[in-house]
Amino acid sequence: xxxxxFSQATLEAMSEEMRRDPTVFVLGEDxxxxxxxxxxxxxxxxxxxxxxxxxxxxxxxAIVGAAVGAALTGMRPVADMHFADFVTCAMDEIANQAAxxxxxxxxxxxxxxxxxxPDGVVKSxxxxxxxxxxxxxxxxxxxxxxxxxxxxDAKGLLKAAIRDDNPVLYFEHKALFAMKGPVPEEEYIxxxxxxxxxxxxxxxxxxxxSIMVHQxxxxxxxxxxxxxxxxxxxxxxxxxxxxxTVIESVKKTKKVVVxxxxxxxxxxxxxxxxxxxxxxxxxxxxxxxRVGTLDVPIPFSPxxxxxxxxxxxxxxxxxxxxx
Amino acid sequence: MVRIRAxxxxxxxxxxxxxxxxxxxxxxxxEAVASGVCASLERSDYIVSTHRGHGHCIAKGASPRRMxxxxxxxxxxxxxxxxxxxxxxxxxxxxxxxNGVVxGGFNIAVGAALSAKMRRxxxxxxxxxxxxxxxxxxxxxALNMASVFHLPCVFVCEHNQYASTTPATYSLSxxxxxxxxxxxxxxxxxxxxxDVLAVYEAAREAIDRARRGGGPTLLEAKTYRIKGHxxxxxxxxxxxxxxxxxxxxxxILRFEDRLRAQGVLTEGEMEAIRAAAREEILEAVSxxxxxxxxxxxxxxxxxxxxxxxxxxxxx
Numbered sequence: 001x002x003x004x005x006f007s008q009a010t011l012e013a014m015s016e017e018m019r020r021d022p023t024v025f026v027l028g029e030d031x032x033x034x035x036x037x038x039x040x041x042x043x044x045x046x047x048x049x050x051x052x053x054x055x056x057x058x059x060x061x062a063i064v065g066a067a068v069g070a071a072l073t074g075m076r077p078v079a080d081m082h083f084a085d086f087v088t089c090a091m092d093e094i095a096n097q098a099a100x101x102x103x104x105x106x107x108x109x110x111x112x113x114x115x116x117x118p119d120g121v122v123k124s125x126x127x128x129x130x131x132x133x134x135x136x137x138x139x140x141x142x143x144x145x146x147x148x149x150x151x152x153d154a155k156g157l158l159k160a161a162i163r164d165d166n167p168v169l170y171f172e173h174k175a176l177f178a179m180k181g182p183v184p185e186e187e188y189i190x191x192x193x194x195x196x197x198x199x200x201x202x203x204x205x206x207x208x209x210s211i212m213v214h215q216x217x218x219x220x221x222x223x224x225x226x227x228x229x230x231x232x233x234x235x236x237x238x239x240x241x242x243x244x245t246v247i248e249s250v251k252k253t254k255k256v257v258v259x260x261x262x263x264x265x266x267x268x269x270x271x272x273x274x275x276x277x278x279x280x281x282x283x284x285x286x287x288x289x290r291v292g293t294l295d296v297p298i299p300f301s302p303x304x305x306x307x308x309x310x311x312x313x314x315x316x317x318x319x320x321x322x323x
Numbered sequence: 324m325v326r327i328r329a330x331x332x333x334x335x336x337x338x339x340x341x342x343x344x345x346x347x348x349x350x351x352x353x354e355a356v357a358s359g360v361c362a363s364l365e366r367s368d369y370i371v372s373t374h375r376g377h378g379h380c381i382a383k384g385a386s387p388r389r390m391x392x393x394x395x396x397x398x399x400x401x402x403x404x405x406x407x408x409x410x411x412x413x414x415x416x417x418x419x420x421x422n423g424v425v426x427g428g429f430n431i432a433v434g435a436a437l438s439a440k441m442r443r444x445x446x447x448x449x450x451x452x453x454x455x456x457x458x459x460x461x462x463x464x465a466l467n468m469a470s471v472f473h474l475p476c477v478f479v480c481e482h483n484q485y486a487s488t489t490p491a492t493y494s495l496s497x498x499x500x501x502x503x504x505x506x507x508x509x510x511x512x513x514x515x516x517x518d519v520l521a522v523y524e525a526a527r528e529a530i531d532r533a534r535r536g537g538g539p540t541l542l543e544a545k546t547y548r549i550k551g552h553x554x555x556x557x558x559x560x561x562x563x564x565x566x567x568x569x570x571x572x573x574x575i576l577r578f579e580d581r582l583r584a585q586g587v588l589t590e591g592e593m594e595a596i597r598a599a600a601r602e603e604i605l606e607a608v609s610x611x612x613x614x615x616x617x618x619x620x621x622x623x624x625x626x627x628x629x630x631x632x633x634x635x636x637x638x
Binding site: 073 | 402406433467628
């Protein structure tokens, strides 16, 4: 199978969906003339024009607010946030408006809206350009949260998100944009709400998503040399969460590490660990261990950043502690 | 105007009788704005409303029965009892929703206007908001974006002198909200918001301009909130004399005087209009009161649209 980058995979998803449905359009900062700051929109205006690939003022509030209004009136907008950190400027539009409109108005309105948010630590971007904020939105009923780890999943899930009639937050890790992986030429969709076992194993389950899937796979290779077989479960979407796949794995391995790049405290890992405790406590042979960024803002200097952000080493240590 | 007044007086009465859960914000005294603006809108045009939104709903053509049922928390209400007074919407008449967040509607209106422009439908989006909301950042982002993209959007400020308990004279950097239009390169117009014909004429011009592709307008209607911020507001922030002064400028009385003076309607004909409005609202109350409350388990429906992915994730 051919290999393309994560970035190209999302670009193909955008093109295919915009070709398929004339109501799909994308708006955001530096996306049309610049092609997106990570090149993830490059070339779209040539085929779809500058109205459907809409450069906006620096107004995250207005970008998401306008996307809500457009979604309510027959369009399927994709709103780009530049950096996930800047969703903070559109919190009312996401949490108070988009998440609640279908419910609050008794099901009258549909809100087919995607918010794309490049997140995560890359190249010493420091405290305001490195965060992983997905857990905030996991806490707000009415949203779907998609967070892929591979080019294949990125494409299939973005297409599913665009076709979904609900507001979807699509978190894409900045360090993954350049990563290559197999993506078939023919069209496919990855359904929202289905986890994927990226590596089978019998000894310990590592429940993870986004960039930490790759760290977990690397960790699993190292651990395998010592005879520890780690099963890597890539959640792919946090809401709805495919808890059945997680529990099935836990019943087999009886030991769980939950790993994400977001801060440990109040992270999605807490929800995952609690859910496992509620649903499969009797199967557990060890406490659930969480791996996440230490609870400080992401510091700038490389040794500081490396000190607080977990990678393969932290997952290996966590697995060894309970294996 | 008369139907809105009758509706709001009944809502106040029901609230004071303990029949309405939550809070209600009445539109009494400001009826000329919604009525004057919506008179120039087509059914397919959009409005975005506020926490004080009953008047906008009625003026845009929503059903008082389903509004009243919603306000009473009944299953026959517009939102099946999930929204209440601050969250009424009727998408069938282009009423895209009241909003519990002050200033939450600006950019939704911008998006509706953007969508209308992209779909080439000639629809116009009107955003109602108060003087207080014009201090939100959302106002400024919305006006800038609507201007930059030349959108068919009309921003209608109901300058009712108070942002909850804070007077506009304290919290606004300008005397007229319309002055803020200069910063966004769009027309800003101030009218007497208690003169329904003045509102009508200014709104018609702005709406026509938007429809012709002439871009957005900021229209400010100077008016007054006769009742408290919410029913039960102790109103310690203003003198009764100020309220009485504005009561004398009631938009309905003024319009009636004019119709009488010009011989358009007789007193008898006007009384017939008032009686019909009272009758309609009484019927709406009966409908609402006789309607059932939602089943408690209905709290779990409508969280997600289920058909696109085939499954939801609510419970």
